[in-house]
Amino acid sequence: MSLVLLGILNSQAAAAGGAEAWDWLETTTLTSSSADIEFTNLNTTYASDYDHLLVRAETGNTGTSNYQQDLLFRINGDSGTNYDHNRFMNQNGTIANTDVAGQTYALIRDCVPGDGDPKKGSADIYLMDCFSTTKKSHWLAIHGGATSSESATGLTAGNFRSTSALDSLLFYSSSNNLTTGSTISIYGFKGA
Amino acid sequence: MAEPALELIGTYVASGSPSSVSFTSIPADYKHLRLELWCSSLAARTWYVTLNNDTAYVYIFRSLLFSTSLSNSNSTGSNFGVYAHRSGGNGGTTIDIKNYADTVTYKNISARGGDYGGNGVHTEGMYDYNEGTITAVNRVDFSATTAINDGSTFALFGVKG
Numbered sequence: 275m276s277l278v279l280l281g282i283l284n285s286q287a288a289a290a291g292g293a294e295a296w297d298w299l300e301t302t303t304l305t306s307s308s309a310d311i312e313f314t315n316l317n318t319t320y321a322s323d324y325d326h327l328l329v330r331a332e333t334g335n336t337g338t339s340n341y342q343q344d345l346l347f348r349i350n351g352d353s354g355t356n357y358d359h360n361r362f363m364n365q366n367g368t369i370a371n372t373d374v375a376g377q378t379y380a381l382i383r384d385c386v387p388g389d390g391d392p393k394k395g396s397a398d399i400y401l402m403d404c405f406s407t408t409k410k411s412h413w414l415a416i417h418g419g420a421t422s423s424e425s426a427t428g429l430t431a432g433n434f435r436s437t438s439a440l441d442s443l444l445f446y447s448s449s450n451n452l453t454t455g456s457t458i459s460i461y462g463f464k465g466a
Numbered sequence: 467m468a469e470p471a472l473e474l475i476g477t478y479v480a481s482g483s484p485s486s487v488s489f490t491s492i493p494a495d496y497k498h499l500r501l502e503l504w505c506s507s508l509a510a511r512t513w514y515v516t517l518n519n520d521t522a523y524v525y526i527f528r529s530l531l532f533s534t535s536l537s538n539s540n541s542t543g544s545n546f547g548v549y550a551h552r553s554g555g556n557g558g559t560t561i562d563i564k565n566y567a568d569t570v571t572y573k574n575i576s577a578r579g580g581d582y583g584g585n586g587v588h589t590e591g592m593y594d595y596n597e598g599t600i601t602a603v604n605r606v607d608f609s610a611t612t613a614i615n616d617g618s619t620f621a622l623f624g625v626k627g
Contacts, residue, residue, distance in 0.1 A: 298471040298626040323468070330498075330627060332564065332574070364528040367540040393571040394592060396564055416576060418590025420526045421597075427528040427590035459497070459627040461471050 297324070301459040307336050310446040311458050317441035321405035324462030327440075329399040331385070333456040334392035335447040340423040342384035344448035345397055349411060349434050350441055353378050359432035361415075366424050380434070384426035385417040386447050392455040395419020404440040411440055471626050472500065478620045483613035488519075489606045489622050494567035496624030501561040501606065503548070503579075505618040513614075514545040515561065516607045517573065517593050521545065524598065527575070527591025533584065542595065545609075548577050549587045557581030562625075563593075566603040573603060 299320060302311050316327070335343050348357075355376040361383060362371035374381070387394040397417035403409045411434040418427040445458055473496070478487055492499070503513070516525075521544045529539040531549075541547060548559055559579030565571035573593035580586040594600060608620070 296471045297468040299468050301627055320468075330564075332571075362530065362536070364530050364538040364540065367528065367538070369530070369536060369538050391572070393565055394574070396574045396576070398562070398576070416578065416588065418528065418576065419574065420528075420590070420592035420595050425526055425528050425591070425595070427530055427588060429530065429588055457627075461627075462468060 295464045297462045299460045299462050301457060303457040304452055304454050307451040307454055309451050310444055311452060311456065312442060312444045313458075313460060314442045316443065316460075317405055317439045320462055321439060323464070325403060325405065325465035326463040327401040327404055328461040328463065329401065329443065329458060330396065330461070331399065331445060331458045332393050332396045333445070333447065333458065334387045334390060334394070334453040335450040336390055336453050337388040337450040338390070339388035340421050341388050342395055342419045342421065342424055342426055343386040343388045344384065345382040345386050345417075346379040346446050346448055347382075348379050348444045349436070350438055351444065352434075352436065356435040357381075357432065358435070359430050361428055361430035363426055363428035365426045380413070380432050381448075382415045382417050382430055383428055385419045385428075387419055387421050388449070389421060390453050392453045392457065394421050401440065407437055407439050410434060410437055469626065473624045475622045475624050477622070480614045480618040481616050483616060485613055486607060486609040487614065487620055488608075489620075490604075492566075492604045492606065492622070493624070494602060494604065496567065497565065497627035498625040499563040499566045499603070499606070500623040500625050501563070502558070502621045502623070503561070503608075503619070504558045505556070505615065513548050513608045513610050515548055515575075516545050516609075517563070517603045518601055518605050519607055520601075524594045524596060525591060526595035527589050529587055529589040532586040546575055546591055546593070548589065549579055563603060563606070569600050569602050572597070572600060
């Protein structure tokens with residue numbers, strides 16, 4: 275067995291230096307249940323410094339089902355039929371793939387525990403070129419969750435039919451409110 | 467205010483063909499942990515991850531495996547399985563352990579990997595899936611059924627959030 279003694283190696287980490295490409299920008303944690311979590315002024319605040327965003331969502335809803343629900347989001351408050359996605363998943367042990375076009379929201383499947391606990395599922399959503407006004411926003415979500423009754427693993431690729439720069443993100447659950455303790459963090463990535 | 471999301475906590479490069487590698491006394495200074503692994507050629511195919519040296523039946527995970535076809539793998543057990551590679555070695559894997567440091571949050575684990583042979587694996591799971599007492603994580607262990615080849619590298623990062 276090889277033990278890595280971190281107290282020693284911390285000094286090496288401090289000396290590593292170099293420019294940071296991945297920054298933590300902001301976090302919202304609900305102190306009471308709410309229908310949604312919204313981030314605004316993203317374009318005006320971050321577009322000059324970052325090209326891509328990562329959203330890490332750990333949310334639950336106020337239901338009583340011991341199964342995973344879906345995380346939905348809208349860009350710039352757009353509720354038109356402008357969201358497409360393709361996903362494939364391992365849902366409770368079975369492979370499934372789905373292709374959906376023209377929804378009124380972006381959908382990340384089975385990453386929101388439905389039993390009131392916010393931290394048994396999560397999604398990492400990479401929003402590429404989201405501040406561009408010449409490219410349509412697209413995303414890749416890596417998501418999953420586990421409760422004592424259900425677990426899932428998934429990859430979802432999505433597209434927003436607009437070249438508008440991303441300025442706001444609205445997250446909500448496919449059923450009920452988001453629970454107290456639901457947390458969403460946003461990170462920025464620098465790029466070309 | 468923006469600040470760097472990722473800080474290197476420690477690294478290890480395998481030597482002497484170890485059968486296991488442990489990161490101990492992990493500081494509780496971050497929101498999440500990220501582990502970047504790379505195994506040299508012909509290293510053990512599957513590495514088993516345990517948290518807090520806990521080998522009880524408290525891990526659940528679902529995997530999607532990509533090669534020339536799609537398949538899946540499902541398990542509950544005494545460890546979290548990560549494919550260091552699926553064939554031929556030279557594989558890399560990223561593992562995120564979310565909310566590792568607190569005692570109120572279940573520990574979601576997410577792993578993505580690929581290898582020289584063009585195979586990929588995506589795994590999601592949870593520590594303490596049977597919803598027992600939630601324990602903060604301060605140790606991560608890797609083991610393999612055969613020796614971990616010299617030169618395989620392990621890097622542990624803290625993630626703010």
